[in-house]
């Protein structure tokens with residue numbers, strides 16, 4: 353069969369006839385108990401409970417199996433584990449591979465709750481975290497210790513958008529510490545724009561709350577692992593009681609079918625808004641992975657197949673508290689809110705001290721006020737008009 357393109361793959365994913373029962377979509381199977389008619393049937397389910405065989409609701413139903421198979425194929429892995437949120441996917445993936453006395457390395461630009469988990473929970477378990485500069489590249493070799501169990505990456509970084517030199521980091525780790533597990537928070541790429549497992553990263557983690565669901569109406573976490581890690585990851589998720597409900601999982605699977613089309617529109621509108629921002633006299637820099645002003649842009653061009661609607665920009669000067677509020681309080685379309693990846697546009701503002709409090713490496717931001725925006729599916733000209741009015745207000 354001819355190799356299919358990503359748009360076509362996303363239309364087909366998760367629609368194995370095993371799970372669709374003659375419909376277009378997989379069934380939503382809501383059940384806690386699974387009923388066995390014979391002792392032999394129960395024994396078979398018990399022995400194969402890790403392999404898409406119905407065993408007990410917490411371990412997944414046909415709805416979960418359909419979505420897990422879709423994600424495994426999309427991210428080129430050996431298997432997928434589901435969690436109730438992206439944050440749970442991150443913390444459980446890390447916990448699955450560490451013991452007391454271990455050391456882990458985490459990018460100092462990681463999503464804030466990832467850092468908080470390491471600082472507040474791993475510390476209690478006598479697991480030490482060291483943070484590194486996202487642009488460290490092969491220099492990661494100098495930070496590896498004999499007890500470094502995990503290197504945790506995220507590209508682009510949350511908020512500040514730096515992009516790692518992934519092949520250089522992976523190669524340095526594989527040469528010096530081949531047993532170290534490499535994980536990445538791949539939420540920005542949505543499993544489409546970057547394929548971490550093809551770069552020899554062991555586990556690709558995502559918040560499906562973002563682009564995969566795409567409609568800001570449910571929360572779900574995903575970890576796709578390679579052959580070397582899937583068994584441990586899956587067993588630990590069972591031990592820790594992780595599960596997701598079938599309705600939410602169905603919504604995520606539904607999102608996959610329009611993901612390519614939505615991402616292309618977010619990308620096109622995002623670039624239109626980013627390029628308009630670049631021309632504004634008030635703007636110092638636009639941190640959009642597809643623009644040369646983004647740190648690590650050349651790695652983005654090499655390793656990613658496209659961009660989306662999430663990026664940041666920084667002003668030349670620091671806004672006063674009054675200006676900060678005037679800028680943010682009166683948007684028609686950009687509403688302030690955490691999260692992103694839905695159809696709606698969002699904005700968050702940061703002063704220098706806010707950025708410094710989120711970074712655990714030698715990070716020296718300029719004084720200019722900083723904004724992270726998500727460009728949604730509104731017409732980009734309406735979004736530009738909205739931003740133009742905000743600049744007038746200051």
Ligand SMILES: *Cc1c(COP(=O)(O)O)cnc(C)c1O
Pocket residue numbers: 437438439440463510537539540558559560561562571572573691
């Ligand atoms: C939102 C987000 C998460 C957490 O996902 P939830 O589903 O909200 O728990 C993790 N990583 C990144 C990069 C995110 O943006």
